[in-house]
Amino acid sequence: MGRLDDKIAIITGAAGGIGRAAAHRFLEEGARVLMVDLDRDALEDAADAMDGGDDVAIAAADVSDPDAVRRYVAACMDAFGGIDVLFANAGIEGTFSPLTELSYEDFDRVQRVNLHGAWLALKHTAPKMIERGGGSIIITSSVAGMVGSAGLGAYVASKHAVVGLAQTAAQELAEHNIRVNTINPGPIANRMMDSIEEQANPDAPQSVQDQYLQMVPMQRYGHNEEVADMALFLASDESSYSTGSLFVVDGGLTSM
Numbered sequence: 001m002g003r004l005d006d007k008i009a010i011i012t013g014a015a016g017g018i019g020r021a022a023a024h025r026f027l028e029e030g031a032r033v034l035m036v037d038l039d040r041d042a043l044e045d046a047a048d049a050m051d052g053g054d055d056v057a058i059a060a061a062d063v064s065d066p067d068a069v070r071r072y073v074a075a076c077m078d079a080f081g082g083i084d085v086l087f088a089n090a091g092i093e094g095t096f097s098p099l100t101e102l103s104y105e106d107f108d109r110v111q112r113v114n115l116h117g118a119w120l121a122l123k124h125t126a127p128k129m130i131e132r133g134g135g136s137i138i139i140t141s142s143v144a145g146m147v148g149s150a151g152l153g154a155y156v157a158s159k160h161a162v163v164g165l166a167q168t169a170a171q172e173l174a175e176h177n178i179r180v181n182t183i184n185p186g187p188i189a190n191r192m193m194d195s196i197e198e199q200a201n202p203d204a205p206q207s208v209q210d211q212y213l214q215m216v217p218m219q220r221y222g223h224n225e226e227v228a229d230m231a232l233f234l235a236s237d238e239s240s241y242s243t244g245s246l247f248v249v250d251g252g253l254t255s256m
């Protein structure tokens with residue numbers, strides 16, 4: 001018995017570090033998975049690596065584009081006939097800059113992908129879950145959705161916003177047996193942290209990592225799989241009484 005037997009899941013950002021690890025775990029546990037990301041080639045590579053056969057499908061889409069969201073939801077219905085789990089995980093870090101120096105376009109782009117993308121996904125998948133009698137919606141926030149982080153203001157604003165989005169959706173959708181939660185990872189060893197370190201100090205990115213590590217009691221970055229395992233728990237019926245909550249995966253960072 002898999003922990004996600006008979007469940008159908010959409011994962012956005014599925015060609016990236018955390019999304020790809022989650023797709024792998026969900027498939028291992030018996031789910032059928034639609035993997036969504038920007039780039040079709042990257043998605044095909046990721047899907048091939050899953051070896052999931054007919055249980056995996058892909059859809060190239062910009063999650064901030066309302067029409068593209070409708071299309072990937074329709075693609076999931078066509079491929080698998082329903083939706084039980086949404087892992088709204090696509091995100092961008094944006095430009096590392098003090099808020100006063102950030103351009104409107106950079107600020108706006110981060111909100112569109114991280115916030116509008118999560119809301120659009122929720123808006124268009126929840127009705128499909130209602131048709132099936134319930135479901136689980138998981139949004140990837142961050143520890144930057146709990147505290148501030150100098151240089152990452154647009155990102156911080158978007159990640160706080162999705163916490164409010166999830167808590168409100170949890171209240172609105174509880175009567176339909178849909179749970180809505182966020183995952184709030186600390187620094188995870190993948191492309192996004194590499195980018196943040198490079199942007200913060202192009203001459204000495206390692207020094208940025210050293211500063212982050214001083215804030216983590218466990219003294220290391222997390223792994224994509226450690227976030228994927230939290231997503232698996234929230235996607236499964238094991239989390240049946242959890243909704244409107246933040247699930248922190250941060251090596252103790254926010255305990256400091």
Ligand SMILES: NC(=O)c1ccc[n+]([C@@H]2O[C@H](COP(=O)([O-])OP(=O)(O)OC[C@H]3O[C@@H](n4cnc5c(N)ncnc54)[C@H](O)[C@@H]3O)[C@@H](O)[C@H]2O)c1
Nearest residue numbers: 013015016017018038062063089090091142185187188192
């Ligand atoms: N890496 C970390 O340390 C960390 C920490 C906390 C939260 N997060 C969050 O985890 C989530 C996954 O990021 P990751 O760490 O795997 O980084 P990643 O960059 O490897 O993956 C992000 C994925 O999202 C995709 N994406 C970006 N914009 C998109 C768009 N408009 N439409 C569709 N897909 C788009 C990218 O192509 C990429 O594959 C993000 O929401 C991120 O903010 C990451």
